[in-house]
Amino acid sequence: MSAANLPEAVRREIEAFLYLEARLADESQYDAWEKLVTDDMHYWVPKGTADYDPNERLSYINDNRARLATRIRQLMTGVRHAQTPPSPMRRIVSNIEVLAADDVAGTYTVASNFVLYELAVQSGATLRIWPGRVTHRLRRVEGELRMSQKIVELVTASVAQPNLAFLI
Amino acid sequence: MDKRYAALIQDDRVHGSLYTDAAVFADEMDRIFRRGWVFIGHDSEIPRPGDWVTRQVGLEPVIMVRDRTDAIHVLANRCAHRGNRLCWREAGHGNGFQCIYHGWTFALDGSLRAVSHKAGFERDRADMPLDRAAQVDRYRGFVFANMSGDAGTLHDHLGAGGRDLIDRLCDLSPTGNIRLSAGWIGHRVESNWKMWPESDSDGYHLDFVHASMLRAQPDNYYHDTVIGGEQANVSRAVDHGGGHVELDLRPSYARELAWLGVGRDRVSAYCEAMVARYGQERAERLLWDGPPHGFIFPNLFLGEVNVARIDPIDVGAMVHAHTVIQLEGVDDALNRRLLRQSEAALGPASFIVPDDAIIAERMQLGFQGLRPPSNGDARGGWIDLSRGRSREQREPDGKRVGHISDEVTNRAFWQHYRQVMESRA
Numbered sequence: 176m177s178a179a180n181l182p183e184a185v186r187r188e189i190e191a192f193l194y195l196e197a198r199l200a201d202e203s204q205y206d207a208w209e210k211l212v213t214d215d216m217h218y219w220v221p222k223g224t225a226d227y228d229p230n231e232r233l234s235y236i237n238d239n240r241a242r243l244a245t246r247i248r249q250l251m252t253g254v255r256h257a258q259t260p261p262s263p264m265r266r267i268v269s270n271i272e273v274l275a276a277d278d279v280a281g282t283y284t285v286a287s288n289f290v291l292y293e294l295a296v297q298s299g300a301t302l303r304i305w306p307g308r309v310t311h312r313l314r315r316v317e318g319e320l321r322m323s324q325k326i327v328e329l330v331t332a333s334v335a336q337p338n339l340a341f342l343i
Numbered sequence: 344m345d346k347r348y349a350a351l352i353q354d355d356r357v358h359g360s361l362y363t364d365a366a367v368f369a370d371e372m373d374r375i376f377r378r379g380w381v382f383i384g385h386d387s388e389i390p391r392p393g394d395w396v397t398r399q400v401g402l403e404p405v406i407m408v409r410d411r412t413d414a415i416h417v418l419a420n421r422c423a424h425r426g427n428r429l430c431w432r433e434a435g436h437g438n439g440f441q442c443i444y445h446g447w448t449f450a451l452d453g454s455l456r457a458v459s460h461k462a463g464f465e466r467d468r469a470d471m472p473l474d475r476a477a478q479v480d481r482y483r484g485f486v487f488a489n490m491s492g493d494a495g496t497l498h499d500h501l502g503a504g505g506r507d508l509i510d511r512l513c514d515l516s517p518t519g520n521i522r523l524s525a526g527w528i529g530h531r532v533e534s535n536w537k538m539w540p541e542s543d544s545d546g547y548h549l550d551f552v553h554a555s556m557l558r559a560q561p562d563n564y565y566h567d568t569v570i571g572g573e574q575a576n577v578s579r580a581v582d583h584g585g586g587h588v589e590l591d592l593r594p595s596y597a598r599e600l601a602w603l604g605v606g607r608d609r610v611s612a613y614c615e616a617m618v619a620r621y622g623q624e625r626a627e628r629l630l631w632d633g634p635p636h637g638f639i640f641p642n643l644f645l646g647e648v649n650v651a652r653i654d655p656i657d658v659g660a661m662v663h664a665h666t667v668i669q670l671e672g673v674d675d676a677l678n679r680r681l682l683r684q685s686e687a688a689l690g691p692a693s694f695i696v697p698d699d700a701i702i703a704e705r706m707q708l709g710f711q712g713l714r715p716p717s718n719g720d721a722r723g724g725w726i727d728l729s730r731g732r733s734r735e736q737r738e739p740d741g742k743r744v745g746h747i748s749d750e751v752t753n754r755a756f757w758q759h760y761r762q763v764m765e766s767r768a
Binding site: 220222229230231232233234235236237242245246248249250252253254255256257297298299301333334335336337338339340 | 433524525526527528529530531532533552554555556558559560662664666667675679682683685686687690691692694697698700701702704705708
């Protein structure tokens with residue numbers, strides 16, 4: 176099964192996963208969001224486009240599963256000042272394209288665009304706009320879609336970023 | 344001698360308007376950033392002749408470039424003709440620089456090489472080089488520049504204390520050389536730049552500002568070195584003179600390699616290479632002590648394995664840009680470990696600095712509306728920096744030291760700042 180002749184039901188399921196993942200992140204539901212990831216999750220926000228080796232150059236975020244668990248553990252302490260209180264956020268997810276699909280293995284590579292609006296209430300209450308492109312790698316685990324990789328390429332990634340202490 | 348600053352900077356307190364007054368900021372860009380030594384970058388960022396990176400000195404855009412003689416220049420990123428910006432990427436390589444406005448070309452040392460349609464050119468080419476830093480010098484690869492040329496030597500600017508901080512970082516490499524090859528991550532903060540020399544060298548705030556990091560990372564070495572109660576903790580706050588300061592964590596590391604978060608068995612090849620280079624005794628000392636946590640006036644932070652520079656934007660905004668050291672003469676796995684360690688500590692999505700950024704931004708908001716006391720505002724607005732003043736001690740070599748939680752470092756920054764702001768008026 177290739178991306179071109181993906182059954183409509185699977186396409187709908189993938190879209191629903193992306194929307195759920197976006198909403199849980201928007202609402203800082205860290206526990207529920209973490210349940211969407213696989214044990215080998217890789218969460219990468221590169222500096223610039225995702226065309227370099229993150230073992231040779233720094234990234235904004237380059238979390239393996241353990242590092243991501245630490246990130247979420249920190250957010251859930253209640254004293255992560257950079258997200259206390261959590262930023263009100265909403266993101267629009269669009270332009271969803273299934274780039275690769277292996278329905279037998281249950282793995283899918285999905286790209287989408289997003290615009291995230293964040294009110295940085297922790298300090299100056301400025302509205303921050305985070306546009307970018309996400310590439311998800313999804314995998315079916317016991318029948319349910321989970322993500323094994325999320326790469327977030329920010330439009331603004333080449334320039335200095337303000338606090339990015341939420342789940343993007 | 345500018346007397347205004349004496350009223351704003353006292354031995355144990357400074358006035359909040361120093362962070363919000365645009366006139367103060369303008370003075371700083373001239374007296375500190377143009378007429379003093381500032382950190383630009385590292386020569387490993389431009390290893391080949393023709394390599395360049397773009398930076399800023401104060402607000403002025405510059406190019407740090409290596410020429411064919413391996414000399415490093417810090418050139419204004421501005422065509423000598425009409426001022427068009429020459430380089431607009433972060434880094435590049437070439438035989439020289441061409442302005443796309445009228446096609447003038449400049450050599451790697453900034454000299455004007457050619458002018459288009461030269462019949463109408465009415466000047467001497469030798470008189471039209473790019474503006475440049477009058478002084479550029481290096482210490483163990485760290486490149487510093489002074490735009491005006493009247494700041495004395497880099498050796499004197501760094502002093503024994505500043506040189507020692509850089510030495511202790513570079514000596515962690517079994518070749519004595521580090522590379523800054525991992526790129527820079529910029530963290531934009533809506534605060535005055537001076538909050539960062541203060542915050543980066545403040546040993547008093549960890550348990551509060553970084554409580555979430557400490558809880559999420561129970562094995563972090565800051566538990567031993569900066570936390571643990573006022574009586575128990577033997578780390579020190581140090582004033583090296585010249586505005587250079589340090590949080591000396593060495594006395595309280597509980598074991599060797601704590602700063603790296605591993606035991607010797609995981610990095611045995613590295614440890615052997617260190618012994619081969621430095622001998623058993625010195626290598627063991629280096630591996631225990633680890634990299635320094637210090638700030639070199641006015642814009643260079645050495646934060647253990649991280650190197651950060653402070654780029655001011657305006658009186659209420661700045662960028663904290665950092666990279667990580669990569670050690671020469673070690674295997675890739677160790678350098679990857681340093682990368683991962685850096686991503687956890689510094690940058691807008693890290694576990695530490697975003698919480699400092701929130702404090703800096705809230706302080707900046709808190710200082711809004713303050714006017715200097717000389718303008719008739721006697722309500723206050725002072726920042727108290729008196730902590731531990733009566734228990735700090737002066738060592739035989741002139742260093743002042745105090746408890747890790749004492750404001751020795753902050754007082755040292757401000758006293759040097761005041762001296763510079765007064766004397767370079």
